[in-house]
Amino acid sequence: MTDALTGHSVKQASFLDYAPAPESTSILHLKKSYGLFIDGAFVKGHGTPFKTISPATEVTIAEIANANAKDVDAAVAAARKAYDRTWSKLSGADRGKYLFRIARLVQERARELAVAESLDNGKPIKESRDVDVPLVAAWFFYYAGWADKLDYAGLGPNPKALGVAAQVIPWNFPLLMLAWKIAPALAAGNTVVIKPAETTSLSALLFAEILQQADLPAGVVNIVTGAGDTGEALVNHPDVNKVAFTGSTAVGRAIAKSIAGSGKKLTLELGGKAANIVFDDAPLDQAVEGIVNGIFFNQGHVCCAGSRLLVQENVHEEVVDRLKNRLSTLRLGDPLDKNTDIGAINSREQLERIRELSDIGEKEGAQRWTAPCAIPEKGFWFAPTIFDNVSTSSTIAREEIFGPVLSVLTFRTPAEAIAKANNTPYGLSAGIWSDKGSKILAVADQLRAGVIWANTFNRFDPASPFGGYKESGYGREGGRQGLTAYLSGAGWSAK
Amino acid sequence: MSPHLAVPKTYKLYIGGKFPRSESGRTYEVLTKKGAFLANASLASRKDARDAVVAARSAQPGWAAATAYNRGQVLYRIAELLEGRRDQFVDEVIVTEGLSKAAATKQVDTAIDAWVWYAGWADKYVQVAGNGNPVSGPYFNLSTPEPTGVVAIIAPQASDTPGGNSLLGLVSVIAPAILTGNTVVVVASQSAPLAAVSLAEVLATSDVPGGVVNILTGSPAEMAPWLAGHADVNALDLAGAESLDWVDLQVTAADTLKRVLAPEHGVPAPSLERIVALTETKTVWHTKSLI
Numbered sequence: 001m002t003d004a005l006t007g008h009s010v011k012q013a014s015f016l017d018y019a020p021a022p023e024s025t026s027i028l029h030l031k032k033s034y035g036l037f038i039d040g041a042f043v044k045g046h047g048t049p050f051k052t053i054s055p056a057t058e059v060t061i062a063e064i065a066n067a068n069a070k071d072v073d074a075a076v077a078a079a080r081k082a083y084d085r086t087w088s089k090l091s092g093a094d095r096g097k098y099l100f101r102i103a104r105l106v107q108e109r110a111r112e113l114a115v116a117e118s119l120d121n122g123k124p125i126k127e128s129r130d131v132d133v134p135l136v137a138a139w140f141f142y143y144a145g146w147a148d149k150l151d152y153a154g155l156g157p158n159p160k161a162l163g164v165a166a167q168v169i170p171w172n173f174p175l176l177m178l179a180w181k182i183a184p185a186l187a188a189g190n191t192v193v194i195k196p197a198e199t200t201s202l203s204a205l206l207f208a209e210i211l212q213q214a215d216l217p218a219g220v221v222n223i224v225t226g227a228g229d230t231g232e233a234l235v236n237h238p239d240v241n242k243v244a245f246t247g248s249t250a251v252g253r254a255i256a257k258s259i260a261g262s263g264k265k266l267t268l269e270l271g272g273k274a275a276n277i278v279f280d281d282a283p284l285d286q287a288v289e290g291i292v293n294g295i296f297f298n299q300g301h302v303c304c305a306g307s308r309l310l311v312q313e314n315v316h317e318e319v320v321d322r323l324k325n326r327l328s329t330l331r332l333g334d335p336l337d338k339n340t341d342i343g344a345i346n347s348r349e350q351l352e353r354i355r356e357l358s359d360i361g362e363k364e365g366a367q368r369w370t371a372p373c374a375i376p377e378k379g380f381w382f383a384p385t386i387f388d389n390v391s392t393s394s395t396i397a398r399e400e401i402f403g404p405v406l407s408v409l410t411f412r413t414p415a416e417a418i419a420k421a422n423n424t425p426y427g428l429s430a431g432i433w434s435d436k437g438s439k440i441l442a443v444a445d446q447l448r449a450g451v452i453w454a455n456t457f458n459r460f461d462p463a464s465p466f467g468g469y470k471e472s473g474y475g476r477e478g479g480r481q482g483l484t485a486y487l488s489g490a491g492w493s494a495k
Numbered sequence: 496m497s498p499h500l501a502v503p504k505t506y507k508l509y510i511g512g513k514f515p516r517s518e519s520g521r522t523y524e525v526l527t528k529k530g531a532f533l534a535n536a537s538l539a540s541r542k543d544a545r546d547a548v549v550a551a552r553s554a555q556p557g558w559a560a561a562t563a564y565n566r567g568q569v570l571y572r573i574a575e576l577l578e579g580r581r582d583q584f585v586d587e588v589i590v591t592e593g594l595s596k597a598a599a600t601k602q603v604d605t606a607i608d609a610w611v612w613y614a615g616w617a618d619k620y621v622q623v624a625g626n627g628n629p630v631s632g633p634y635f636n637l638s639t640p641e642p643t644g645v646v647a648i649i650a651p652q653a654s655d656t657p658g659g660n661s662l663l664g665l666v667s668v669i670a671p672a673i674l675t676g677n678t679v680v681v682v683a684s685q686s687a688p689l690a691a692v693s694l695a696e697v698l699a700t701s702d703v704p705g706g707v708v709n710i711l712t713g714s715p716a717e718m719a720p721w722l723a724g725h726a727d728v729n730a731l732d733l734a735g736a737e738s739l740d741w742v743d744l745q746v747t748a749a750d751t752l753k754r755v756l757a758p759e760h761g762v763p764a765p766s767l768e769r770i771v772a773l774t775e776t777k778t779v780w781h782t783k784s785l786i
Contacts, residue, residue: 481776
């Protein structure tokens with residue numbers, strides 16, 4: 001049945017309609033306001049505090065301190081002191097024990113962290129509960145074991161920590177990105193000052209409480225909340241030795257420029273415009289699930305999202321039809337509802353960007369299709385959207401949208417698929433769907449991307465290096481490679 | 496019979512396997528340490544640098560697709576040819592760098608040995624720098640390093656290293672870059688470019704495909720900014736840029752997020768790190784069926 005005005009199909013009551021099943025927020029014991037976490041204690045910031053809201057309801061959750069340059073100074077000084085006096089003097093085994101403690105505490109408080117994350121970020125609870133928080137614990141557990149095995153990291157004997165690491169993380173996986181940054185840094189023997197994204201500070205501040213419970217020595221991890229200027233003060237601070245940033249390519253470029261010549265070691269995880277290549281011999285049922293997971297996971301707020309679907313011409317119609325069917329069953333709404341598939345867009349600003357780019361896509365001639373779903377009145381929402389017949393030159397095939405918007409392009413031969421997939425300044429990730437192993441391996445060889453998923457998409461693991469080619473940044477996070485990003489070694493020389 | 500009148504060589508650029516003069520028509524005088532005239536070397540221009548990048552880019556996929564065993568043999572063959580021209584290189588090092596015969600011979604021998612050392616890495620670095628990853632789930636997961644693409648290199652500049660570097664410096668930056676499948680555009684030592692042009696002749700008569708190594712002579716200060724800003728260059732090795740305005744070069748390189756290796760004092764020692772620094776780790780997840 002279709003609506004006479006919009007042409008959208010009108011959903012009938014069916015087995016797909018679930019009763020609301022909201023996760024209780026009673027597990028959270030939030031404070032009204034949060035300070036900065038410096039030298040093991042919460043302190044007031046010197047900037048003007050800001051409010052963090054739930055993007056699903058626009059209701060204020062808490063007030064967050066704003067770190068200015070003076071606060072950043074204090075945080076870096078605390079990290080330096082902790083590095084000199086405490087952390088660099090501990091054995092690797094003892095550093096590892098602290099990280100194991102943190103991993104366990106994250107597991108113990110997993111539900112609380114998941115609820116806080118969904119509340120503050122807008123992501124569905126089933127993702128924060130089943131993906132983000134378990135991976136946070138896994139990340140600390142994995143790197144804990146590295147702390148006393150640095151000689152095996154591949155940098156020659158007795159590699160050294162770098163010192164104080166300045167870390168700036170994005171809002172799409174707030175706690176997970178914190179874990180990606182802090183776990184390898186501490187295992188390698190560095191101390192840390194980290195700045196969460198302005199819209200998603202909450203889980204980092206709960207994490208600070210976990211650090212207190214773990215009795216981590218004061219100053220080893222410092223958390224400064226604030227906006228871009230706080231991050232700028234942090235990465236440009238003269239007493240930091242390492243800068244790690246995850247975020248947009250534009251900001252990554254600015255950081256690379258601003259610290260040029262400083263000798264600070266830099267790793268950047270930036271934007272992407274991943275191709276998800278579907279061959280006609282792919283298992284289409286799985287491929288459709290993978291395409292959905294690739295671009296609609298976390299509302300498409302994923303740097304490695306499979307935002308360009310490259311589908312072989314002869315299965316194009318079938319794949320797009322199946323996709324539309326599947327998307328029509330996704331449930332958009334309350335992030336805390338256990339049945340929700342698509343949560344809220346993280347901020348009004350991001351929603352506006354998604355709208356703007358989608359409008360451009362339409363103007364440039366692509367066919368727009370939007371999943372029929374009711375949009376809640378309050379909050380920031382964007383229904384899953386597909387653009388078909390997108391050309392390679394189209395803005396929505398080139399620019400990162402960072403939202404639940406899929407661009408569909410077609411190809412005829414593997415060579416054409418590879419050329420189109422590589423036709424981007426980005427090179428973070430890619431997907432390949434085919435039942436033919438030899439074809440997958442041959443195509444994977446040719447793709448210029450740091451992470452390639454064959455017959456799957458958006459898989460993450462602490463043992464698996466993640467990071468991009470070209471303008472998607474440099475350095476890797478995860479695995480042995482992620483550890484070496486925080487170490488300097490004498491190396492293995494010829495003599 | 497009158498004594499043999501020498502036939503001097505014309506020193507030209509090496510781009511895409513050919514030996515063009517600079518398109519600008521410019522040359523500069525190469526002098527001995529004492530100031531005597533040796534040769535007119537090509538003073539490469541911005542356009543020459545761009546042509547070299549085009550040649551490097553077009554050669555890159557084919558070179559990277561060669562088997563590691565093949566690349567290793569091709570590189571080893573270069574060492575064989577260097578050995579055959581040992582005396583010529585020693586002479587060129589002596590006249591341009593003002594070294595004793597013993598010091599020049601040592602430099603050339605060290606360069607040949609470094610080349611052999613690097614050649615042997617071609618079919619091994621992936622094993623040492625890559626790894627299988629034990630992820631939680633039914634996936635086969637493998638991380639392997641691959642070449643980053645086109646690398647622009649400022650070679651060590653002569654006269655800042657005891658023992659000289661006009662051949663050794665070049666070898667120390669070219670070999671680690673190309674053994675993985677990268678192609679390179681190298682700006683040679685400005686004051687001592689003779690060995691660089693002779694190395695180009697060795698490369699041209701070896702089995703290295705044209706365009707894999709492109710050698711420019713002239714002013715690093717003039718060419719480096721164009722190479723640092725070139726959007727089709729993936730990495731910038733500033734090994735010999737110590738006396739240049741290298742912070743500005745890093746800033747320029749950040750526009751296209753190039754991988755940048757910092758300036759080094761003297762000749763970079765042979766190391767696995769130098770090889771791996773110009774590679775990208777690719778991680779491939781393959782599903783395993785649930786049987």
